[in-house]
Amino acid sequence: MKTSLAFPVQQTQNSRLSETDFSNLVFGKTISDHMFVADYKNGEWTDLRIEPYAPLHLNPSNAALHYGQSIFEGLKAYKNENGEVIIFRADANWRRMNESAERMCMPFLPEEIFMEGLTQLIDLDRDWVPTAKGASLYVRPFMFATDDYIGVKPSDTYKFIIFTCPVGNYYSKPVSVKVETKFTRATEGGTGAAKTAGNYAASLYPALQAQKAGYDQLLWTDGKSHSHIEESGTMNVMFKIKGTLVTAPTHTGTILKGITRDSVIQLAKDWGQTLEERFLSVNELKEALENGELEEAFGTGTAATIAHIRLIHIDGKDYELPEKSTDAFSHRVLAELDGIKYGTKSDPHDWVMKF
The missing domain is CATH 3.20.10.10 (D-amino Acid Aminotransferase, subunit A, domain 2)
Structure with a gap:
């Protein structure tokens, strides 16, 4: 996969892929191996990297915990019968995330960071994308304040993270x-x-x-x-x-x-x-x-x-x-949306990207 933005990748030494039961996926419970991380400080996004999914270190005075500056998105990736990964309307998620960021006094996230972080992360963890009918890889990009300060004001620093999880149907019945x-x-x-x-x-x-x-x-x-x-x-x-x-x-x-x-x-x-x-x-x-x-x-x-x-x-x-x-x-x-997402139907509106 061709990329235009290079950043370090630290691969896990302890993959949980072989331990995962893809025939029994509870929505949001199983997390893939890696996450994309970027930090915002001094007015710019920096320290872009992919690293093993792991707990975060936060101080008790973290601003997001007290004043709620936290936004997120949700999108999905799929696999077609040729083994290609298909992502549905990621550009729309990027635009909406920035609309949320503006309303919550949070920094603008450039499209290149969002899209390259997303695609390189999913490419690294492409074996986590389920192949069963109705299953997909749920993708969770989110941003939150990281100032250690007890005071009601927009934070000066933020963290942006993307992690993924293989999922089945959210609702199994009407x-x-x-x-x-x-x-x-x-x-x-x-x-x-x-x-x-x-x-x-x-x-x-x-x-x-x-x-x-x-x-x-x-x-x-x-x-x-x-x-x-x-x-x-x-x-x-x-x-x-x-x-x-x-x-x-x-x-x-x-x-x-x-x-x-x-x-x-x-x-x-x-x-x-x-x-x-x-x-x-x-x-x-x-x-x-x-x-x-x-x-x-x-x-x-x-x-x-x-x-x-x-x-x-x-x-x-x-x-x-x-x-x-x-x-x-x-x-x-x-049926039409599933066909577009899984690559079995045409995509006249250019909603999907595949790699």
Whole structure:
């Protein structure tokens, strides 16, 4: 693989590859051998390197632990039948990471550092990319503050790391969701559009309450009136009502600009599928369920890919969704995305890179 950015590589002497059961991968539990690391200090990114995956040394006064300057991304790599590694839409992840960095007062990360760190790391650990159907290598780039200082201000130093983990499906079956009308994930003017750790921390308690009640995830509503659907806990969400695909817009800054969401929207346009990027009210969703007009509901996300929704809880009542036919939009778009990612279908939008 040709590279334009050279940095030192320290290979592990104790690979865990032979100990890994690729037929029984729990999402996020198995970590590959190496990680890419870069440090930001004196106004520039420096000390780029690949080294064995290992614990970090942090002081108790680390700024990220106290004030939450931490952002991350998630993307996946796949293997085609020729043994080539395929990465899906990494450029979009790089752009979104810098949007999060700007909102969180963190430094801009150059594309060359992101892409070269990513590709050289995955190339080194390419044997960790699973080959089984539905499996992939989940890639986690993240950045956090590293100042040792107890004071509320942006850090002057940061660390950027990429590590990877082989994974199976995030959801093994269709999910049940509960419409949340008390707790709030994000409000206008907040950090809802940033992929920052604090957003997820704030969502844990209400999500846990929903899980205790028997639901897999929440459908978050707007923070002002709780009158319209925004997104789900781990994914954007889409509804097909009377032949029209409806998904929430992202211009309010309260919804993550999902890359899978964007991909699905593009494919819907390619296929001539009627699409509306607008807010769906809770009442409209309830009426569509009661009148049998909701044909499909599904989540979109890197981890979840396309997560079919089988049940929606609103106002104390569970609504079962109808069984989907094999030509349902959500099935078709999942098959199309998988085909592009695994290299069995054409890639008209140049979404993948392979090596």
